[in-house]
Amino acid sequence: MSFKSALESGKFVVTAEVGPPKGTDIKKILHEAEALKGKVDALNVTDNQSAVMRISSVSFCKLLLEMGQEPILQMTCRDRNRIGLQSDLLGASILGIKNVLCMTGDHPNAGDHKEAKAVYDIESVQLLEIVDSLNNGKDMMGNELKGATDFYQGAVVTPESVPLEPQLIKFEKKVTAGAKFFQTQAIYDIERFKSFMGHARQFPVKILAGLVLLKSAGMANFMNKFVPGINVPQNLIDELKNAGKEKALDAGIDIMARHIRQLRDEKICDGVHIMAIGAEDKVPEIMERAGLL
Amino acid sequence: MIITKKKDFKEFLESIRDYKSFFLIGCSECASLCGTGGEPELAAMKEALEAEGKKVTGTMLPKTGCQTLGTKIELKKDKEACAAAEAIIVMSCGAGTQSAVEIFPDKPVFPSNDTLFLGNMTRFQMFDERCSLCGQCILDKTGGICPVTACPKGLLNGPCGGTNEGKCEVSPDIECAWVRIYNRMKKLNRLDDMKKPLRPKNWAASRKPATLIAREKEEVKK
Numbered sequence: 001m002s003f004k005s006a007l008e009s010g011k012f013v014v015t016a017e018v019g020p021p022k023g024t025d026i027k028k029i030l031h032e033a034e035a036l037k038g039k040v041d042a043l044n045v046t047d048n049q050s051a052v053m054r055i056s057s058v059s060f061c062k063l064l065l066e067m068g069q070e071p072i073l074q075m076t077c078r079d080r081n082r083i084g085l086q087s088d089l090l091g092a093s094i095l096g097i098k099n100v101l102c103m104t105g106d107h108p109n110a111g112d113h114k115e116a117k118a119v120y121d122i123e124s125v126q127l128l129e130i131v132d133s134l135n136n137g138k139d140m141m142g143n144e145l146k147g148a149t150d151f152y153q154g155a156v157v158t159p160e161s162v163p164l165e166p167q168l169i170k171f172e173k174k175v176t177a178g179a180k181f182f183q184t185q186a187i188y189d190i191e192r193f194k195s196f197m198g199h200a201r202q203f204p205v206k207i208l209a210g211l212v213l214l215k216s217a218g219m220a221n222f223m224n225k226f227v228p229g230i231n232v233p234q235n236l237i238d239e240l241k242n243a244g245k246e247k248a249l250d251a252g253i254d255i256m257a258r259h260i261r262q263l264r265d266e267k268i269c270d271g272v273h274i275m276a277i278g279a280e281d282k283v284p285e286i287m288e289r290a291g292l293l
Numbered sequence: 294m295i296i297t298k299k300k301d302f303k304e305f306l307e308s309i310r311d312y313k314s315f316f317l318i319g320c321s322e323c324a325s326l327c328g329t330g331g332e333p334e335l336a337a338m339k340e341a342l343e344a345e346g347k348k349v350t351g352t353m354l355p356k357t358g359c360q361t362l363g364t365k366i367e368l369k370k371d372k373e374a375c376a377a378a379e380a381i382i383v384m385s386c387g388a389g390t391q392s393a394v395e396i397f398p399d400k401p402v403f404p405s406n407d408t409l410f411l412g413n414m415t416r417f418q419m420f421d422e423r424c425s426l427c428g429q430c431i432l433d434k435t436g437g438i439c440p441v442t443a444c445p446k447g448l449l450n451g452p453c454g455g456t457n458e459g460k461c462e463v464s465p466d467i468e469c470a471w472v473r474i475y476n477r478m479k480k481l482n483r484l485d486d487m488k489k490p491l492r493p494k495n496w497a498a499s500r501k502p503a504t505l506i507a508r509e510k511e512e513v514k515k
């Protein structure tokens with residue numbers, strides 16, 4: 001079943017993420033992707049994540065398709081102007097890529113080409129509008145296309161953003177602009193996430209809770225300090241700490257599996273997006289412990 | 294005003310190494326306020342050049358260096374000093390420098406400053422950039438705060454995921470433009486405006502080089 005039909009059928013959907021490497025040696029990532037085959041409903045392919053230059057997202061999506069995996073093309077507005085974005089979207093479409101996640105993208109300042117010109121000719125809300133118009137057979141200027149696209153378009157939202165209201169306003173704009181599904185920034189506090197979902201449920205969109213695998217208490221503290229919109233509660237940090245160095249990753253897997261169970265059993269959202277960040281090989285185990293496999 | 298910064302003096306000297314005598318032009322407007330091209334800076338430059346064995350044939354502070362015709366007229370009184378110089382040094386912005394390029398078709402002209410941005414002076418010699426001259430102002434829609442300039446990504450529809458307790462992901466020294474806009478719109482009871490999507494900007498409106506004839510065409514013909 002395709003990612004779109006899975007979500008629309010009401011199945012609790014699981015997506016994971018692969019980051020194309022820097023360089024042409026793709027053995028490792030192909031292996032990771034292979035291990036997830038038949039387990040997750042779709043795989044996000046990041047777009048020069050953290051503004052670090054890597055293999056293009058579109059080309060790696062195509063490889064996933066050839067492997068029989070369903071990709072979600074992450075598309076940021078950092079590196080291409082409106083001509084480049086639309087052209088790449090048309091290109092992705094003829095390669096058979098169906099899902100696109102529209103994002104603004106980290107600033108070049110975060111990456112390994114700090115002197116790059118940041119493009120941001122358009123941004124996430126406008127990119128969603130563009131996808132909608134390509135789906136309707138027109139480019140963003142209203143020019144007729146010879147053959148429309150057929151994308152299932154999504155976006156991101158940060159439920160823990162402080163202050164939250166401007167984020168919610170933008171979320172609503174993304175819905176209006178045509179987003180059909182959302183993958184959230186990492187969440188760790190399910191009660192607080194429930195209150196976000198209370199708001200999000202007013203809109204006819206599917207929400208996948210973003211979950212980042214915690215590998216140690218140090219990692220949790222680091223994210224709390226440096227990653228905007230991520231807030232790991234102290235009790236989880238203690239749980240990791242108490243597990244000891246050896247068992248910390250195991251505790252992290254437990255935490256995520258527990259969260260997935262709760263999100264699914266209480267029907268809090270429509271699925272989860274697992275970000276294992278370098279431990280993609282653990283995704284099947286997480287899913288097993290969550291009772292998804 | 295136009296914000297300028299002095300070039301590194303060594304690098305600047307390198308740029309003028311082929312010449313020995315100079316006429317210096319400052320500007321009494323922006324460059325004076327920036328401390329890069331007023332009376333004291335002209336005097337200091339003269340002294341520094343002489344210390345390097347260069348000759349300064351004269352200095353002049355035009356009223357508005359980017360006003361090409363006015364500056365040309367003002368320079369008439371310095372005709373001889375200008376003629377005696379091998380090259381001209383302009384201590385204002387890139388526009389002032391190019392006034393001199395037009396006024397002195399036969400002489401090399403060198404800038405002593407780097408031109409940075411259109412800025413607001415917040416305190417004495419403290420400047421920040423609030424408008425980046427996009428050619429189609431949207432301040433009416435963003436609570437009077439310009440996201441094209443104040444947000445490093447120039448986002449038009451709200452904060453990115455990197456917004457962090459009012460700070461920007463790009464640097465903790467930057468206030469997130471969209472949190473500022475949100476706070477102001479909320480205070481003014483205009484949050485509904487923030488909910489309206491803004492279309493992509495028309496960058497053709499700031500295509501370079503721009504020209505404008507602000508007066509009646511008839512008048513120009515005369």
Ligand code: SF4
Nearest residue numbers: 424425427430431439
């Ligand atoms: S919208 Fe354009 S003209 Fe208006 S302040 Fe911003 S950059 Fe300047």
Ligand code: SF4
Nearest residue numbers: 444453461462469470
């Ligand atoms: S944090 Fe705010 S100011 Fe910084 S890039 Fe994001 S939206 Fe713009």
